[in-house]
Amino acid sequence: MNPFRRRHGKAPVLAMLTWVYVLWSLLPVLVAVRISFNDGKSRSAFQSPSFRWYWGDPVSSVWHDDALHTAMFNTLKLAGLTVLVATPLGVAMAIGLQRWRGKLSNAANGLMLVPIVTPEIVFGVALFLVFSQVYMGTPDGLTRQLLGHITFTVSFVVVIVRGRLAAIGTQYEEAARDLGASRWQAIRLVLLPLLSPAIFASVMVVFATSVDDFVISSFLSTGASTETVPIKIYSGARAGSTPALNALATVMLAFTLLAVALAAFVLRAISRRGGDTEMGAAGGLAGLTG
Amino acid sequence: MTAAVAAPQKPRRQYVWAAFAAPGVGWLIAFFVVSVYAVMAVAFGAVDPLLKTPIPAWNPLQWDTTAMGNVLDRVFGGDLGHVFIRTFSFVGAALAGCILIGYPVAYYVARKANRWRGLLLGLLVLPFWISYLMRMLAWTNLLQLDGYVNRVLQFLHIQNDPRNWLDGDWSTVVIGLIYGYLPFFILPLYSTLERIDGRLIEAGRDLGANAVHTFLRVTLPLSVPGMMAASVITILPMFGDYYTNTYLTSGSPRTEMVGNQIEYYLRGSSQPQTGASLVLVLMAFLFVLMVYYLVTTIREQRRSER
Numbered sequence: 001m002n003p004f005r006r007r008h009g010k011a012p013v014l015a016m017l018t019w020v021y022v023l024w025s026l027l028p029v030l031v032a033v034r035i036s037f038n039d040g041k042s043r044s045a046f047q048s049p050s051f052r053w054y055w056g057d058p059v060s061s062v063w064h065d066d067a068l069h070t071a072m073f074n075t076l077k078l079a080g081l082t083v084l085v086a087t088p089l090g091v092a093m094a095i096g097l098q099r100w101r102g103k104l105s106n107a108a109n110g111l112m113l114v115p116i117v118t119p120e121i122v123f124g125v126a127l128f129l130v131f132s133q134v135y136m137g138t139p140d141g142l143t144r145q146l147l148g149h150i151t152f153t154v155s156f157v158v159v160i161v162r163g164r165l166a167a168i169g170t171q172y173e174e175a176a177r178d179l180g181a182s183r184w185q186a187i188r189l190v191l192l193p194l195l196s197p198a199i200f201a202s203v204m205v206v207f208a209t210s211v212d213d214f215v216i217s218s219f220l221s222t223g224a225s226t227e228t229v230p231i232k233i234y235s236g237a238r239a240g241s242t243p244a245l246n247a248l249a250t251v252m253l254a255f256t257l258l259a260v261a262l263a264a265f266v267l268r269a270i271s272r273r274g275g276d277t278e279m280g281a282a283g284g285l286a287g288l289t290g
Numbered sequence: 291m292t293a294a295v296a297a298p299q300k301p302r303r304q305y306v307w308a309a310f311a312a313p314g315v316g317w318l319i320a321f322f323v324v325s326v327y328a329v330m331a332v333a334f335g336a337v338d339p340l341l342k343t344p345i346p347a348w349n350p351l352q353w354d355t356t357a358m359g360n361v362l363d364r365v366f367g368g369d370l371g372h373v374f375i376r377t378f379s380f381v382g383a384a385l386a387g388c389i390l391i392g393y394p395v396a397y398y399v400a401r402k403a404n405r406w407r408g409l410l411l412g413l414l415v416l417p418f419w420i421s422y423l424m425r426m427l428a429w430t431n432l433l434q435l436d437g438y439v440n441r442v443l444q445f446l447h448i449q450n451d452p453r454n455w456l457d458g459d460w461s462t463v464v465i466g467l468i469y470g471y472l473p474f475f476i477l478p479l480y481s482t483l484e485r486i487d488g489r490l491i492e493a494g495r496d497l498g499a500n501a502v503h504t505f506l507r508v509t510l511p512l513s514v515p516g517m518m519a520a521s522v523i524t525i526l527p528m529f530g531d532y533y534t535n536t537y538l539t540s541g542s543p544r545t546e547m548v549g550n551q552i553e554y555y556l557r558g559s560s561q562p563q564t565g566a567s568l569v570l571v572l573m574a575f576l577f578v579l580m581v582y583y584l585v586t587t588i589r590e591q592r593r594s595e596r
Contacts, residue, residue: 011398011402014397014402015403017398018394018398018410021395021472022414025472025473028432029420029428031428031432031438032424043430043431044432044434044437045436089314089317090314092310092311092314093310093311095307095310096307096308096312096314098307099310100307100311105308105311108311109588110588111315111319111322111323112314112318113584113587114580114584115322117522117580117583119530119576121532121552121569121572122530122569123325125329125556125569126322126325126326126328126329126569127321128557129325129556129566130324130325132343133328134328148321150317151321154314154318158314166591166594166595167594183306208418208419211421212421212422214422219557229421229423230422230423233426234423234533234537236427245427246427246431249421249423249427252421252424256421260419
């Protein structure tokens with residue numbers, strides 16, 4: 001243990017503040033989850049527990065209300081497809097930008113970083129206008145939302161993967177090349193396995209960002225059939241809504257947490273199988289020479 | 291086996307790496323650069339007199355600055371000026387709240403939490419996986435007239451009658467913004483505070499400074515870059531936020547921000563040029579912050595490659 005910390009002991013005021021903050025940040029969400037199990041129509045007070053707003057209610061439960069489960073499937077489809085395109089695109093771009101040298105490369109690197117600092121409303125407006133003025137042939141709704149989400153998330157993948165690439169260095173690949181691997185083999189058998197933790201982290205971040213997105217989906221939405229869960233929650237505030245919205249949000253929360261837990265589990269399995277970085281590379285090299 | 295380390299300077303190799311980056315770069319040019327240019331073309335273009343749809347001016351030589359001139363007049367001294375001032379006030383107040391709450395929390399978890407650190411870090415990350423609008427939905431539940439917030443306040447006799455929090459109350463918006471963006475503020479700050487070399491703090495103590503002095507003279511200055519990065523990454527999206535205030539006040543005009551005006555002009559009016567011009571004005575205001583983030587990030591990248 002760090003001697004500094006031992007000498008100073010705990011900081012009771014800071015500790016209390018931190019725990020109060022943690023409670024404050026999570027308690028409202030727990031209350032919202034609890035209200036989703038409310039038997040009554042109230043969104044503010046809990047009456048008695050039931051699954052009415054999940055499937056019990058024949059009209060407005062998540063299971064029976066078409067608009068609600070359409071929004072859910074739209075959100076999951078959009079997030080899944082965004083992950084499938086943005087991740088490979090971003091990983092390739094990260095490898096390229098990390099090694100390609102020169103003025104053009106610096107420009108490309110700068111371009112990659114700009115979307116991260118662009119406020120979402122600028123993104124939403126820009127995509128809204130480009131699809132209505134330039135790429136007018138793009139099918140409405142999901143396709144446009146998908147292209148928008150990929151554009152919005154690809155830079156996150158690049159930044160996460162580049163961080164890992166910088167830590168790995170080039171020596172493992174060079175060793176593989178010395179042992180007779182072609183460049184493609186070195187990338188496929190050595191580099192990609194070493195990158196897998198970063199790739200999984202990217203998948204989690206892209207998935208969560210896409211599920212979370214409201215502005216871009218909303219600007220590119222063309223009506224009820226292209227609404228996502230955040231759009232549904234947003235518009236529900238005005239039209240006197242029921243705890244079915246809480247139920248919908250709770251289902252999405254369960255999906256996201258499950259996906260994150262699964263990804264964390266896989267990540268741990270990979271790092272255990274491969275040991276640390278050294279071991280992972282050694283495994284890759286053994287596969288090459290064997 | 292010692293085959294002269296695969297000649298890294300071979301020029302052909304550069305093309306391979308450029309080819310790796312090409313699809314992503316092409317994608318960003320097609321959907322990001324062209325999109326932002328489309329905003330400019332619409333802002334400086336015309337509007338179809340019958341259909342009220344934009345007629346973008348793609349050639350910069352044909353740009354018409356009338357709409358932009360009107361917007362600038364309204365921002366500097368006109369009705370939009372109030373909206374900009376309100377937006378800056380909300381964001382400023384929310385940032386102050388983020389620093390006041392976020393700094394001690396990040397500091398405690400990074401440097402003092404000892405055996406609780408893993409658990410606390412997990413709890414700090416948790417809000418990232420909870421949809422932003424669900425977190426806002428939770429507050430609309432709590433802030434109803436008969437909601438838990440009013441009931442607790444009445445129980446404690448802080449107020450006698452239930453307060454209508456969701457009816458255009460600016461404090462609800464600021465608290466909502468703080469609640470929504472604090473997780474994004476705390477994590478970057480945490481990683482900076484966590485990386486501070488403990489030996490520097492010890493040296494300060496050994497040389498006779500007390501705990502407060504050591505914090506003010508050593509830890510705080512070392513954490514300034516992290517605090518700047520955290521602030522920039524939090525307030526940039528806050529400036530474009532139009533859903534938090536709309537959601538928490540049922541769209542009250544009393545808490546309208548720049549984002550609301552942009553959304554209104556682009557989607558609900560016959561003046562798309564005004565909306566596009568407002569986007570450009572907002573970006574001009576945020577330009578310094580964006581450049582600051584880009585420069586520090588690129589510098590950091592270079593350092594990690596060395």
